[in-house]
Amino acid sequence: MRPSPARLLNILVPVKRAVDYAVKIRVNAQQTGVDLNVKHSMNPFDEIAVEEAVRIRERLSKEGSEPVTITALTIGPAKSVETLRTALAMGADSAIHVEIPESAPAPEPLGVAKTIRAIVEKQKEKEAVDMVILGKQAIDDDLGQTGQMLAGLLGWGQATYASKVELDLEKKNAVVTREIDGGSEQVRVKFPMIVTTDLRLNEPRYASLPNIMKAKKKPVMKMSPADLNVSLEPQIETLKVTEPPKRVGGAKVESVDELVEKLKAAGFTAV
Amino acid sequence: MGKYRGKSTTVLRPKTTQEVSEIVKWCNDRRIGIVPQGGNTGLVGGSVPLKDEVILSLSNMTQVRSFDPISGILVADAGCILQSLTDYVAPHNHIMPLDLGAKGSCQIGGNVSTNAGGLRLLRYGSLHGSVLGLEVVLPDGTILDQLTTLRKDNTGYDLKQLFIGAEGTLGIITAVSILTPPAPQASNNVILALPRFENVLPLYKTVKRQLSEILSAFEFIDRTAYDLAVKHGQGRALSEDEVEGAECFVLVETSGGKREHDEEKLNTLLESLLEADEPLINTGVMAQNPAQFSSIWALREGVTEAVSKEGKAYKYDISIPLSTFKECVDLTRERLRSKGLLSEDKVKAVMGYGHVGDGNLHLNVVANAYTEEIQDALEPFIYELVASHRGSVSAEHGIGAMKTHALHYSKNEVSVAWMKRIKAMFDPNGIMNPGKVLE
Ligand SMILES: Cc1cc2nc3c(=O)[nH]c(=O)nc-3n(C[C@H](O)[C@H](O)[C@H](O)COP(=O)(O)OP(=O)(O)OC[C@H]3O[C@@H](n4cnc5c(N)ncnc54)[C@H](O)[C@@H]3O)c2cc1C
Numbered sequence: 001m002r003p004s005p006a007r008l009l010n011i012l013v014p015v016k017r018a019v020d021y022a023v024k025i026r027v028n029a030q031q032t033g034v035d036l037n038v039k040h041s042m043n044p045f046d047e048i049a050v051e052e053a054v055r056i057r058e059r060l061s062k063e064g065s066e067p068v069t070i071t072a073l074t075i076g077p078a079k080s081v082e083t084l085r086t087a088l089a090m091g092a093d094s095a096i097h098v099e100i101p102e103s104a105p106a107p108e109p110l111g112v113a114k115t116i117r118a119i120v121e122k123q124k125e126k127e128a129v130d131m132v133i134l135g136k137q138a139i140d141d142d143l144g145q146t147g148q149m150l151a152g153l154l155g156w157g158q159a160t161y162a163s164k165v166e167l168d169l170e171k172k173n174a175v176v177t178r179e180i181d182g183g184s185e186q187v188r189v190k191f192p193m194i195v196t197t198d199l200r201l202n203e204p205r206y207a208s209l210p211n212i213m214k215a216k217k218k219p220v221m222k223m224s225p226a227d228l229n230v231s232l233e234p235q236i237e238t239l240k241v242t243e244p245p246k247r248v249g250g251a252k253v254e255s256v257d258e259l260v261e262k263l264k265a266a267g268f269t270a271v
Numbered sequence: 272m273g274k275y276r277g278k279s280t281t282v283l284r285p286k287t288t289q290e291v292s293e294i295v296k297w298c299n300d301r302r303i304g305i306v307p308q309g310g311n312t313g314l315v316g317g318s319v320p321l322k323d324e325v326i327l328s329l330s331n332m333t334q335v336r337s338f339d340p341i342s343g344i345l346v347a348d349a350g351c352i353l354q355s356l357t358d359y360v361a362p363h364n365h366i367m368p369l370d371l372g373a374k375g376s377c378q379i380g381g382n383v384s385t386n387a388g389g390l391r392l393l394r395y396g397s398l399h400g401s402v403l404g405l406e407v408v409l410p411d412g413t414i415l416d417q418l419t420t421l422r423k424d425n426t427g428y429d430l431k432q433l434f435i436g437a438e439g440t441l442g443i444i445t446a447v448s449i450l451t452p453p454a455p456q457a458s459n460n461v462i463l464a465l466p467r468f469e470n471v472l473p474l475y476k477t478v479k480r481q482l483s484e485i486l487s488a489f490e491f492i493d494r495t496a497y498d499l500a501v502k503h504g505q506g507r508a509l510s511e512d513e514v515e516g517a518e519c520f521v522l523v524e525t526s527g528g529k530r531e532h533d534e535e536k537l538n539t540l541l542e543s544l545l546e547a548d549e550p551l552i553n554t555g556v557m558a559q560n561p562a563q564f565s566s567i568w569a570l571r572e573g574v575t576e577a578v579s580k581e582g583k584a585y586k587y588d589i590s591i592p593l594s595t596f597k598e599c600v601d602l603t604r605e606r607l608r609s610k611g612l613l614s615e616d617k618v619k620a621v622m623g624y625g626h627v628g629d630g631n632l633h634l635n636v637v638a639n640a641y642t643e644e645i646q647d648a649l650e651p652f653i654y655e656l657v658a659s660h661r662g663s664v665s666a667e668h669g670i671g672a673m674k675t676h677a678l679h680y681s682k683n684e685v686s687v688a689w690m691k692r693i694k695a696m697f698d699p700n701g702i703m704n705p706g707k708v709l710e
Contacts, residue, residue, distance in 0.1 A: 022561040041560030086559045206556035
């Protein structure tokens, strides 16, 4: 139904529903994980990924060149659809929800990367994905591996920890500035490619009311891991989760002598 | 504020009500003036000595005396910092009925003494309702114990009401009994861009009707105030297309017990606003996470800070009919213009923002420097304007030392005469916060 563009740039943005960063994390009573009965929102790095995709589209449509489609993807329980709605309200065109049961263990990076690969292969049939933009890590498990694993599985180039993305549609590549220790680095990567986002890439927009309303009418395709022939069975077993020891407050001493005495009492000795 | 400098040489920090009583009695016998001091965040110079008064600071009285998690009634020493009380009741799923920018420093005794309003007034009402009891040391040292925890008590005159908003002129509050509401389980906010000020009132009506019990704030920011907040980095701005053609903004906050329920109500409201034949709003944005929620609030709360970064501020905190908010700002600006004072090197900006829900406008004039010329153009002009609408020259900040000369614009002769009689009855020697509220 689109006005026959020469070629579309198709961007896939995987997003994750995570415990909001402002929440005070508490270990659950069984010590199997953290209390999840708290405020969740889109993983902040994924928000940056959605924003970048939308900005790429805005830049390209201004120049009157090829239009861009943005598909948001999430893997998670029923409630994750809220995260997709946020992505749609920010500007994604459509969404895919790979639903898992509420009680299912949290998917691991390899399982997630395989699921994304399955989606990419499926999309080939209609709109081949040129670019996957995803967060460099999720703030709940901090694993930071999905993008790299996905690049390996697909055999695509990758530009991780991006702080700037410049596309050259004619040459079908992108020059990406990466955050590295002590500075930045520029890499050129051919399409199709993977980008993982770092904090400085952009500042995500608010969702505007008209876009929130429009988002409600945008399509969300639902499927299960089985539909994609992937398994999200964890390969890692969490033995126990505990809180770090509570920091005990310091105390003031009246004199150097008292300090020395206290240090000795605590088992410190002069060398 | 850097506007008032005390000349006092003595600060006393008693630890108990008994000690407060003894100090006050001693001072009363020797006719020594006392300035009660809380967190010293008041905006009208009420907690600053004018001559050589003794400062009596409540900062050493910081015990919570009791909290009943079932009724939510909290009894605390007057020196407890508002934020620490908020933290105290939080694990019991309660919140303080008031919240204001100064919460990290102001004390509950200071809040009660100024009858502070703040951001939650629309939802939880004023302290005249939520304060259930007070313990006060009267100017002769007597301890007036009205520290009850009763919601209902119609047994004669309600004396404690006199001390709420008395700004320390009738006695020293040493403890407060206050009703804390249950903490809302879900909050949302949106900021709406309006093409015309005239739409604020119909919008308020619609929002009130549709959101009813979950509406917890309805704040107004005019375009000048918004632009200034953005200029000084207070919160993330809306995009250019979103603010285009907006004359003012409204921040709506909801707080309720169930997220799905609240969101549905809010969504229905927003949909009807956008789809109306003659929409009251251009557009708006809704927070998608707590970070954006804070950022949207910062656009409103940050105006105060932005104003002080921009220049020297003349601040008027007035209560006037909602429909006259814009007119008052416009008339003030016009007056300055007609006097040739509206220019980059004199008055840089005139703006209005505030608590629409409470009929409270903050009218701010930002100048390059404080000058007599500007002062004379503004006063008594603004006070007369307020009086012509039967408004209040000090909606929530009090009279203190700064506005005593303006009291008569809001209180007629009979009222002032009776206030003076009450003052004389409690404090015949005039030792309690002399020179404040009444001239
Ligand atoms: C950033 C900022 C934001 C603010 N926002 C708001 C707002 O939204 N709404 C609002 O209403 N106000 C606001 N205020 C002003 C508000 O009145 C004060 O911040 C607060 O209520 C005063 O508390 P305090 O403990 O600092 O009192 P102080 O400033 O120390 O004293 C205020 C007055 O009360 C008297 N007093 C203090 N403690 C006692 C006591 N125990 N017994 C008897 N008298 C006493 C003092 O003598 C003085 O007259 C704001 C102030 C700031 C700095």
